[in-house]
Structure formats: C-alpha cells, structure tokens
Amino acid sequence: MEVSVFNIKGEDTGRKVTLNDSVFGIEPNDHAIYLDVKQYLAAQRQGTAKSKERSEMSGSTRKLGRQKGGGGARRGDINSPVLVGGARVFGPKPRNYSFKLNKKMKALARRSALSYKAQENAIVVVEDFTFEAPKTKTFVETLNNLKVADKKVLFVLPGADKNVYLSARNIQNAKVAIASDINTYGVLNAASMVVTESALSAIESVLNK
Structure with a gap:
C-alpha cells in the first residue's frame, strides 16, 4: 500500500x-x-487498595461478654468484624494485576492494530522534522496543516525529541511516542497516526523480527 509523504x-x-x-x-x-490491550490496562492499575484485618486493628482484646447466655452471637473483642468500627473480613490487599503475554502475541497485536489504521486511511506520513525550540503554537499549526487537529492524534518519532515532546505536552488530544515504544492501546486509542519517514522504517524493522 502506497501513501503520500507530506511536510x-x-x-x-x-x-x-x-x-x-x-x-x-x-x-x-x-x-x-x-489480550494486549487487557495486559496494558491491567499494568496501569495500582493495586494499592488495603483494609485492616482483625489482627491489624488497634483496640482492646478484652472479651466483651460471656461465651453463652448473652442472647446473641459470640463476638469476642471490640475489633470483631460484626461490630461497627471493627475489622473487615477478606478485604482488599495490595496486589499486582499485571500478567505475562508472549512477545509474538504482542507483536501480532501491534501489527493488527496498525493494519486497522492502514485500512481506515488513518496514517499520515510526514518528512522527518524537529522544532528549533519547544513551542505549543508551532505544534498546533502542524496539526492544522495536516488536518488532524480535531482528532486524537498519535505522533510517532524515530527517537526521543525533547522539543517536539514539550511542544505537544499541553495538547490534550495529542500524544508523542517513539517508534520502538508504540503499543496496541495507543494505536487504537488514536483516531489518526502521524508517522515520520524514519519512524516508519523503525516500526517495520521492530515488527518484522
């Protein structure tokens, strides 16, 4: 499939x-x-929710009532989960939600996402460029020139470019990524991709291994 190159x-x-x-x-x-999107989103979860169990509560361990004859359940000390302000039974604990996915499966997912974007004619190829200084106005002008200003855009560069990154940082609908770091979620979440020529070669090199 052939696409035109713009400046x-x-x-x-x-x-x-x-x-x-x-x-x-x-x-x-x-x-x-x-699977790849599920893994990506799972890895974003902090998993830091925590509630105190009975042994972790601060409170007297004195038995509140006698064992039998009280007319109710045996509830033990004041930290009992059946009392207001007591511990929680089987509450959340810090955990890691991430899981492993094979490299070949991840590569297949990225190629599939890129193929969808190509089918939708949502890939714009531009000449390699950089900015002399970080300037949001310059980046916005570029978006307008390429007719993608009203869309969610993923800008793909061949390597880190501080000026371009800082210029795009304050634009809500624009994300900048380097070719080796693009992921399935980022590709699908963008309505359009703007890829530099060098980044295009880098993507093909990484995903053709």
Whole structure:
C-alpha cells in the first residue's frame, strides 16, 4: 500500500512510501488485540487498595461478654468484624494485576492494530522534522496543516525529541511516542497516526523480527 509523504506545512512532497504488507497489511487478529490491550490496562492499575484485618486493628482484646447466655452471637473483642468500627473480613490487599503475554502475541497485536489504521486511511506520513525550540503554537499549526487537529492524534518519532515532546505536552488530544515504544492501546486509542519517514522504517524493522 502506497501513501503520500507530506511536510509539516501539510504540502504533498510528491513522493510516496510503501507500507510493508507484513506490518500494515495483515488480516487483523482481534483476540490478540484484546489480550494486549487487557495486559496494558491491567499494568496501569495500582493495586494499592488495603483494609485492616482483625489482627491489624488497634483496640482492646478484652472479651466483651460471656461465651453463652448473652442472647446473641459470640463476638469476642471490640475489633470483631460484626461490630461497627471493627475489622473487615477478606478485604482488599495490595496486589499486582499485571500478567505475562508472549512477545509474538504482542507483536501480532501491534501489527493488527496498525493494519486497522492502514485500512481506515488513518496514517499520515510526514518528512522527518524537529522544532528549533519547544513551542505549543508551532505544534498546533502542524496539526492544522495536516488536518488532524480535531482528532486524537498519535505522533510517532524515530527517537526521543525533547522539543517536539514539550511542544505537544499541553495538547490534550495529542500524544508523542517513539517508534520502538508504540503499543496496541495507543494505536487504537488514536483516531489518526502521524508517522515520520524514519519512524516508519523503525516500526517495520521492530515488527518484522
């Protein structure tokens, strides 16, 4: 599949690049996408919820009433879960929600997500660029020039670029990522992808291993 190459002014350079079919033209695997997105979201969970059990409560351990004849349940000390202000039974504990997913499955999921974006014509390829200084106004102009300002956009660069990152940081609908770090969730969450030529080569290199 061929796509046109634009510059950051939104002008067609007259050149075209071919999207690698093994990365952008496969039959998408929805189950692989589901698993990879599930793993990504699970890894974002803090898992820090915690409630005190009976042994962790501060309070007297004196037995409140006699064992029999009180007319109610045996409730023991004041930390009993059946009393107001007492402990909680089987409450949450800090835990790690993340789980393992094989590298081949993750790569398949990313290729599937990229293939969906290619099918939707939601990939814009631009010439390699950088900004002389961090400036949000310059980044907004670039979005307008490429006609993606009203969409959720994922900007993919070949490597870290501090000026571009800082220019996009205050724009709610724009995310900047480097080619080796893109993930299935980020690709699918964006309505459009803007990829530099070098980043395109890097993506194909990483996902063709």
